[in-house]
Amino acid sequence: MDFTALSETIIKGNMDGAVKETQKALDAGSDPQQILDQGLIAAMDVVGEKFSQGTMFVPQMLRSAKTMQACVALLKPQFQAGTVSSKGKIIMGTVKGDLHDIGKNLVAMMLEGAGFTIVDLGVDVAPEAFVKAVADEAPQILGMSALLSTTMPSMKATIEALKQAGHRDKVKIMIGGAPVTSQFAKEIGADRYAPDAGSAVSEAKGVLAAG
Amino acid sequence: MIIVGEKINTSRKAIAEAVGKKDAAAIQAVARAQADAGAQYIDVNAGTFLEQEKVLLPWLVETVQEAVDAPLCLDSPAPEALKEAMAVHKGRPLINSISLEKDRYDALLPVVAENPCKVVALCMAQAAMPTTADERIAVGAELIEKLTSAGMALEDIFVDPLVQPVSVDVRMGPAVLAAIAGIAERFPGVGTICGLSNISFGLPARRLINRHFLGLALAHGLSAAICDPTDAELMSALAAVNMMLGRDEYCAEFIDAYEKGLFSKHA
Numbered sequence: 100m101d102f103t104a105l106s107e108t109i110i111k112g113n114m115d116g117a118v119k120e121t122q123k124a125l126d127a128g129s130d131p132q133q134i135l136d137q138g139l140i141a142a143m144d145v146v147g148e149k150f151s152q153g154t155m156f157v158p159q160m161l162r163s164a165k166t167m168q169a170c171v172a173l174l175k176p177q178f179q180a181g182t183v184s185s186k187g188k189i190i191m192g193t194v195k196g197d198l199h200d201i202g203k204n205l206v207a208m209m210l211e212g213a214g215f216t217i218v219d220l221g222v223d224v225a226p227e228a229f230v231k232a233v234a235d236e237a238p239q240i241l242g243m244s245a246l247l248s249t250t251m252p253s254m255k256a257t258i259e260a261l262k263q264a265g266h267r268d269k270v271k272i273m274i275g276g277a278p279v280t281s282q283f284a285k286e287i288g289a290d291r292y293a294p295d296a297g298s299a300v301s302e303a304k305g306v307l308a309a310g
Numbered sequence: 311m312i313i314v315g316e317k318i319n320t321s322r323k324a325i326a327e328a329v330g331k332k333d334a335a336a337i338q339a340v341a342r343a344q345a346d347a348g349a350q351y352i353d354v355n356a357g358t359f360l361e362q363e364k365v366l367l368p369w370l371v372e373t374v375q376e377a378v379d380a381p382l383c384l385d386s387p388a389p390e391a392l393k394e395a396m397a398v399h400k401g402r403p404l405i406n407s408i409s410l411e412k413d414r415y416d417a418l419l420p421v422v423a424e425n426p427c428k429v430v431a432l433c434m435a436q437a438a439m440p441t442t443a444d445e446r447i448a449v450g451a452e453l454i455e456k457l458t459s460a461g462m463a464l465e466d467i468f469v470d471p472l473v474q475p476v477s478v479d480v481r482m483g484p485a486v487l488a489a490i491a492g493i494a495e496r497f498p499g500v501g502t503i504c505g506l507s508n509i510s511f512g513l514p515a516r517r518l519i520n521r522h523f524l525g526l527a528l529a530h531g532l533s534a535a536i537c538d539p540t541d542a543e544l545m546s547a548l549a550a551v552n553m554m555l556g557r558d559e560y561c562a563e564f565i566d567a568y569e570k571g572l573f574s575k576h577a
Contacts, residue, residue: 157477157512198411198439201478201511222438248321248357249387278321278358 112162151297315344477512494531
């Protein structure tokens with residue numbers, strides 16, 4: 100089955116059209132996992148790439164993600180419990196002392212759109228809370244966001260806390276946020292740096308591909 | 311309208327390099343260009359240098375004030391860096407910023423209350439960022455109350471309503487504009503201030519959005535803006551809006567700016 104038409108509606112953020120296309124695919128007997136992977140996630144991959152290239156903008160990305168969510172809601176009852184395949188689990192949060200959530204939410208949304216399971220710890224997340232979540236959830240990736248140069252040191256503190264708790268080697272760490280640079284990521288011993296929501300997706304895929 | 315020139319900020323690569331090398335001439339050139347273009351305050355920010363900020367911020371103050379006869383906007387939430395910077399500052403600086411976040415408030419209150427200065431009161435609450443105009447006004451009101459109880463004059467407080475991007479939620483435009491109007495109406499004498507660039511995050515043609523936002527904000531009562539005064543199109547828009555709001559007798563400033571060639575050639 101060809102999912103081009105479905106993908107197009109997602110990329111355009113045409114909610115009614117996307118829901119219709121999803122229903123059409125289901126009625127035609129397509130496998131829900133295939134609809135998800137080849138229709139929805141494939142479309143969000145395009146959205147992420149275009150966003151990184153600067154040919155799509157935040158409102159368009161939001162619209163595409165909302166459109167995808169409506170389609171996923173339609174697919175969900177078709178999956179038997181536990182049969183949806185997740186690309187991996189990512190814990191996310193804005194670091195201690197920092198209340199900015201817009202960037203973190205955009206990244207979480209795009210990662211979810213790419214098929215990852217997201218555990219969002221919210222804003223002002225203390226190092227201990229990140230450590231506990233890594234211990235409890237056993238994610239492949241921990242994503243930290245900071246919008247203030249004054250809260251960037253909390254990223255380092257979190258990495259140190261993970262080391263002390265003996266969990267550092269169990270998870271890959273990805274960081275981002277307006278004042279964060281790849282050089283800072285190296286300095287504090289983070290594994291990946293993502294300058295925007297689109298690159299967060301490709302970095303996360305890179306982590307899992309590297310195994 | 312008070313213009314705070316925003317360019318000396320180490321989150322900009324050229325500035326970080328100049329500050330890292332302590333290249334006074336480069337910093338002074340940026341300071342002069344902004345003052346010549348009409349900035350009344352020059353913002354200085356060395357936040358990306360983290361621990362070195364308390365050495366570099368005072369260095370920036372001395373370096374800029376050697377070149378420009380203007381007060382500075384000391385852009386840091388770090389009490390130590392601010393104290394060092396205020397100790398060498400000539401005149402009354404504008405401290406950017408205090409907020410309702412408890413740790414920040416407690417750390418900064420003695421700094422701003424015990425030294426002669428003006429202060430930006432950022433509408434950021436303890437637990438979350440405000441979304442609606444009413445939430446912003448409530449945080450602003452609480453800050454004004456606390457700061458005046460601590461002895462600050464209303465005229466020395468500039469409330470920053472916290473600009474958030476319209477790309478994420480189109481209601482953010484009206485919310486911040488209504489907050490500016492609400493603060494101005496409820497607290498005569500208190501100033502309002504904001505940066506422009508957050509409004510356009512995530513969108514193309516950001517300078518276009520920023521300068522129209524400035525015009526709208528002015529019409530709603532904004533008294534100060536943190537922006538790039540060397541942006542000719544921005545400053546042209548500002549002159550035109552200011553005139554249309556009846557604040558430019560005989561349109562003299564507008565015509566003067568035109569005759570000085572300050573407007574972009576397509577204006």
